[in-house]
Amino acid sequence: xxxxxxxxxxxxxxxxxxxxxxxxxxxNYVTVNDCANITLAIGASPIMADDIEEAQEITAISQALVIxxxxxxxxxxxxxxxxxxxxxxxxxxxxxDPVGAGASMLRNxxxxxxxxxxxxxxxxxNMSEIRFIAGLSATTKGxxxxxxxxxxxxxxxxxxxxxxxxxxxCVIAITGATDIISxxxxxxxxxxxxxxxxxxxxxxxxxxxxIGSSCGAVSDYFLAAASGILYMGIAGExxxxxxxxxxNGSFHTAVIDEISKLNAETxxxxxxxxxx
Amino acid sequence: xxxxxxxxxxxxxxxxxxxxxxxxxxxNYVTVNDCANITLAIGASPIMADDIEEAQEITAISQALVIxxxxxxxxxxxxxxxxxxxxxxxxxxxxxDPVGAGASMLRNxxxxxxxxxxxxxxxxxNMSEIRFIAGLSATTKGxxxxxxxxxxxxxxxxxxxxxxxxxxxCVIAITGATDIISxxxxxxxxxxxxxxxxxxxxxxxxxxxxIGSSCGAVSDYFLAAASGILYMGIAGExxxxxxxxxxNGSFHTAVIDEISKLNAETxxxxxxxxxx
Amino acid sequence: xxxxxxxxxxxxxxxxxxxxxxxxxxxNYVTVNDCANITLAIGASPIMADDIEEAQEITAISQALVIxxxxxxxxxxxxxxxxxxxxxxxxxxxxxDPVGAGASMLRNxxxxxxxxxxxxxxxxxNMSEIRFIAGLSATTKGxxxxxxxxxxxxxxxxxxxxxxxxxxxCVIAITGATDIISxxxxxxxxxxxxxxxxxxxxxxxxxxxxIGSSCGAVSDYFLAAASGILYMGIAGExxxxxxxxxxNGSFHTAVIDEISKLNAETxxxxxxxxxx
Numbered sequence: 001x002x003x004x005x006x007x008x009x010x011x012x013x014x015x016x017x018x019x020x021x022x023x024x025x026x027x028n029y030v031t032v033n034d035c036a037n038i039t040l041a042i043g044a045s046p047i048m049a050d051d052i053e054e055a056q057e058i059t060a061i062s063q064a065l066v067i068x069x070x071x072x073x074x075x076x077x078x079x080x081x082x083x084x085x086x087x088x089x090x091x092x093x094x095x096x097d098p099v100g101a102g103a104s105m106l107r108n109x110x111x112x113x114x115x116x117x118x119x120x121x122x123x124x125x126n127m128s129e130i131r132f133i134a135g136l137s138a139t140t141k142g143x144x145x146x147x148x149x150x151x152x153x154x155x156x157x158x159x160x161x162x163x164x165x166x167x168x169x170c171v172i173a174i175t176g177a178t179d180i181i182s183x184x185x186x187x188x189x190x191x192x193x194x195x196x197x198x199x200x201x202x203x204x205x206x207x208x209x210x211i212g213s214s215c216g217a218v219s220d221y222f223l224a225a226a227s228g229i230l231y232m233g234i235a236g237e238x239x240x241x242x243x244x245x246x247x248n249g250s251f252h253t254a255v256i257d258e259i260s261k262l263n264a265e266t267x268x269x270x271x272x273x274x275x276x
Numbered sequence: 277x278x279x280x281x282x283x284x285x286x287x288x289x290x291x292x293x294x295x296x297x298x299x300x301x302x303x304n305y306v307t308v309n310d311c312a313n314i315t316l317a318i319g320a321s322p323i324m325a326d327d328i329e330e331a332q333e334i335t336a337i338s339q340a341l342v343i344x345x346x347x348x349x350x351x352x353x354x355x356x357x358x359x360x361x362x363x364x365x366x367x368x369x370x371x372x373d374p375v376g377a378g379a380s381m382l383r384n385x386x387x388x389x390x391x392x393x394x395x396x397x398x399x400x401x402n403m404s405e406i407r408f409i410a411g412l413s414a415t416t417k418g419x420x421x422x423x424x425x426x427x428x429x430x431x432x433x434x435x436x437x438x439x440x441x442x443x444x445x446c447v448i449a450i451t452g453a454t455d456i457i458s459x460x461x462x463x464x465x466x467x468x469x470x471x472x473x474x475x476x477x478x479x480x481x482x483x484x485x486x487i488g489s490s491c492g493a494v495s496d497y498f499l500a501a502a503s504g505i506l507y508m509g510i511a512g513e514x515x516x517x518x519x520x521x522x523x524n525g526s527f528h529t530a531v532i533d534e535i536s537k538l539n540a541e542t543x544x545x546x547x548x549x550x551x552x
Numbered sequence: 553x554x555x556x557x558x559x560x561x562x563x564x565x566x567x568x569x570x571x572x573x574x575x576x577x578x579x580n581y582v583t584v585n586d587c588a589n590i591t592l593a594i595g596a597s598p599i600m601a602d603d604i605e606e607a608q609e610i611t612a613i614s615q616a617l618v619i620x621x622x623x624x625x626x627x628x629x630x631x632x633x634x635x636x637x638x639x640x641x642x643x644x645x646x647x648x649d650p651v652g653a654g655a656s657m658l659r660n661x662x663x664x665x666x667x668x669x670x671x672x673x674x675x676x677x678n679m680s681e682i683r684f685i686a687g688l689s690a691t692t693k694g695x696x697x698x699x700x701x702x703x704x705x706x707x708x709x710x711x712x713x714x715x716x717x718x719x720x721x722c723v724i725a726i727t728g729a730t731d732i733i734s735x736x737x738x739x740x741x742x743x744x745x746x747x748x749x750x751x752x753x754x755x756x757x758x759x760x761x762x763i764g765s766s767c768g769a770v771s772d773y774f775l776a777a778a779s780g781i782l783y784m785g786i787a788g789e790x791x792x793x794x795x796x797x798x799x800n801g802s803f804h805t806a807v808i809d810e811i812s813k814l815n816a817e818t819x820x821x822x823x824x825x826x827x828x
Contacts, residue, residue: 029305036477047418051349054380073603104606142599201588247809257523312753323694327625330656533799
């Protein structure tokens with residue numbers, strides 16, 4: 001499987017750059033600039049529109065929708081639901097980034113409402129967020145995964161991802177030291193990336209934007225999820241090699257640089273992906 | 277005309293840096309940090325305030341107002357109109373950046389409402405956005421100009437800009453591979469810039485902030501529009517020369533660097549501006 | 553006093569990095585990404601949540617709350633008050649950044665309301681903002697300190713800070729060419745920093761986030777305020793030394809780099825702090 005999936009992930013970069021899919025984001029105001037720039041860097045085209053009066057219309061001209069609840073507020077929850085429903089109607093993929101799920105009743109209630117009303121193609125979160133969605137006890141520490149949840153480690157994560165993917169009928173992606181992607185039948189792990197990605201805000205959000213960009217260019221959302229995560233991981237690794245010593249700001253810039261320069265050859269050379 | 281206008285554009289940098297005009301922005305949350313930083317980099321002072329309870333008051337202490345509809349929402353439309361009217365009353369310039377005009381009914385309706393109620397000094401957009409405002413058929417692709425609209429090319433763009441400038445009594449600026457600025461009587465084209473500017477979000481918005489900063493320092497808004505666009509074009513060119521190979525993130529940083537270091541000598545040496 | 557306080561400030565960096573306090577921000581959308589990144593860079597963990605339905609709950613899991621009124625709007629004023637009250641109830645520190653106080657009735661009214669209903673641990677602003685809060689005549693120029701207010705200079709600033717600290721029973725920090733920190737009894741001045749910090753938006757906001765991060769790790773808020781300001785000043789100085797010539801964008805990145813690399817040894821070597 002590995003060499004086959006690596007080839008597909010490597011090849012998808014060219015497809016995104018050639019087709020330039022429009023990716024509608026309803027996202028948070030903390031990392032939105034990075035989300036737009038990473039979307040452009042991989043070759044897709046971002047549009048951010050969150051007012052209820054235009055959300056559905058913008059979704060209708062897009063190739064994928066990314067919903068990110070990072071700075072959730074009542075004004076945009078309705079827009080998320082309306083846009084998600086429209087995406088389902090016209091059969092374009094919807095990616096959910098459940099930032100901070102488990103950290104407040106509002107986030108929990110909203111995630112539940114979104115899951116009830118929208119069919120997602122991919123849900124990407126950290127271990128705490130995904131455990132929360134899976135109905136397991138999660139000990140969220142704000143928007144970062146808690147130590148306790150990480151202690152469970154990869155084996156538990158694989159089971160959680162598989163079970164939740166089967167339950168929701170969508171791809172579940174858990175990002176962390178080892179990333180886990182499952183559609184219930186296939187499950188894959190990625191060991192690219194660098195822990196310094198956790199020292200810059202929005203690397204998770206950007207990863208979701210890369211998944212959205214990939215979903216906008218291919219109909220295999222398992223492949224798309226693995227692609228977005230692998231792209232981010234490789235960019236983080238390379239960025240760390242030459243910019244890590246400079247500090248967080250330079251590393252942040254370097255991550256976007258590396259996504260914009262990423263090519264199939266680098267993916268083939270760097271990919272650390274294996275079937276779980 | 278060229279050497280005269282180039283001297284004026286070159287000289288305006290010093291005026292902005294000496295007078296430090298306060299530029300009120302009601303703008304989108306995607307690129308707002310870049311808008312503030314580019315305004316500071318050229319020597320003006322940004323203030324972002326979008327609540328209806330303070331918008332007019334902030335406009336009243338400012339030297340120019342920039343209205344950007346990038347992430348339009350119902351909360352701020354009223355603030356845009358109130359601030360614009362106040363700007364008209366006290367006779368300070370108003371710049372409109374009609375981001376994504378043509379992409380949704382909400383944007384179209386809002387642009388129409390703004391044009392009815394506010395007298396703008398400069399409207400800056402891409403070809404699709406300006407064609408939409410001119411009532412021509414435009415095929416918007418989200419917030420970027422469509423290929424189809426660009427095919428029409430410069431000659432059509434000049435006619436569109438002239439006609440619309442005459443109709444609305446304001447300066448029309450169409451940015452693209454060739455930039456076109458017209459006040460109906462005078463029309464000028466600029467061929468500075470680099471296509472990599474399109475790979476970073478907010479370079480259009482930043483250009484509008486530079487136009488706003490220029491408008492806040494000089495009463496000739498045709499000159500101000502040409503200045504803002506030329507500054508951005510030259511910064512983009514220089515940034516590409518040394519940072520383009522590094523990637524999108526470094527290029528983004530370099531554009532802001534170059535605006536902060538821009539001086540009259542560089543404008544004289546680099547300007548590619550001609551009468552249309 | 554100096555060597556003692558310097559040792560404490562230097563040592564606090566390690567404490568922040570070891571304890572990783574969660575810092576709840578209700579802040580503006582202009583500089584929010586920088587606030588999150590600087591919080592991570594010093595070793596704390598940011599969470600931005602401004603909806604009234606979750607603000608109190610997020611405060612309740614945090615170690616400090618930062619309220620910044622940079623882009624004030626009616627939707628979030630209630631959230632600020634609710635979160636601040638909850639912080640007071642559970643006895644976690646609250647930092648106020650009264651951005652643009654004096655520039656509009658809305659800001660003035662909101663600051664008054666916040667001061668009436670919330671007990672702050674630290675208020676950090678520029679001279680115009682603090683003079684406004686102190687009830688002195690201030691001539692605000694948007695969100696930057698006015699020349700007139702700065703002419704008063706340090707001696708007046710010290711009196712203002714002391715008197716206001718005693719009146720409000722909290723630490724007052726005035727940042728400028730010389731920074732002044734007072735809790736009414738102790739007053740200290742810092743002469744680190746570089747004027748280029750004023751050419752990048754959000755360096756004041758980031759300073760408040762550093763103060764918040766420090767407050768989340770130590771119970772002496774006078775020390776915390778001095779620490780946040782000294783960290784920012786030293787980072788600005790070092791950043792200027794190697795990135796100042798490159799321009800505003802590179803300097804911006806370098807400031808975040810230097811906070812992420814800051815250590816006790818650098819604080820000991822660079823600190824210019826003296827008792828007033």
